Amino acid sequence: MEKIKRQSGDVRRMQIKSAVKKILFYEGMQKLTTKNIALEVGISEGTVFKHYTSKKAILDDILNDVTMELVEPLQYIGHSTEPPLKRLEKHICFHLDYLTKNKGITILLFTEASYQNDTALKKMLDKIYQSMEQSFGNIIRDGIAEGIWDEKVSIEDLSSLYMGIPLAMNIELLLHQGDIRGLNFCKNMLDLLKRILRK
Numbered sequence: 001m002e003k004i005k006r007q008s009g010d011v012r013r014m015q016i017k018s019a020v021k022k023i024l025f026y027e028g029m030q031k032l033t034t035k036n037i038a039l040e041v042g043i044s045e046g047t048v049f050k051h052y053t054s055k056k057a058i059l060d061d062i063l064n065d066v067t068m069e070l071v072e073p074l075q076y077i078g079h080s081t082e083p084p085l086k087r088l089e090k091h092i093c094f095h096l097d098y099l100t101k102n103k104g105i106t107i108l109l110f111t112e113a114s115y116q117n118d119t120a121l122k123k124m125l126d127k128i129y130q131s132m133e134q135s136f137g138n139i140i141r142d143g144i145a146e147g148i149w150d151e152k153v154s155i156e157d158l159s160s161l162y163m164g165i166p167l168a169m170n171i172e173l174l175l176h177q178g179d180i181r182g183l184n185f186c187k188n189m190l191d192l193l194k195r196i197l198r199k
Contacts, residue, residue, distance in 0.1 A: 013051050015041045017062050021104030059108065063124055066105060070098045071131050078135025084143030088193065091136055093186040099166050106170040133159045149197035158196065165189050
């Protein structure tokens with residue numbers, strides 16, 4: 001085996017997290033073992049444990065990244081003073097762009113809690129889910145209040161529908177070997193939501 005260059009702790013942790021996301025996306029939860037993570041990065045299993053005490057510690061670190069890199073920016077978009085339609089477009093496109101660049105996150109967010117049956121993990125995932133749903137709902141609420149969208153639309157139901165979009169995109173990603181550039185997914189989802197909201 002070719003000798004792997006020594007990397008800084010931060011770089012190695014990024015490589016480990018990238019490997020986890022790749023395994024989740026292409027092979028699924030059942031293949032997510034520390035042995036497979038080590039093989040994907042090209043390091044020993046011991047090196048994985050040098051940086052993380054357990055597989056759960058890696059997943060927790062990824063979820064912390066999701067909070068900082070996805071949830072917090074979506075909250076900012078959801079509560080900004082820009083017009084609701086502009087915020088809606090930014091919210092959807094930022095969300096889907098992040099998930100496209102971080103393949104495997106959707107699987108982690110929607111299946112890991114039930115797979116692990118871990119109460120703390122479920123609580124963290126629920127917090128992430130609720131925060132994204134609320135930031136989206138805030139945009140819809142503002143648009144209805146401004147009279148640009150149909151007040152008969154259920155914000156709760158539409159928010160639930162919105163939270164299912166990443167699952168649909170994940171299927172498209174899998175069917176297209178991880179590449180959906182030609183599918184205009186963000187534009188199509190935005191057009192769909194605009195039709196639902198139209199007065």
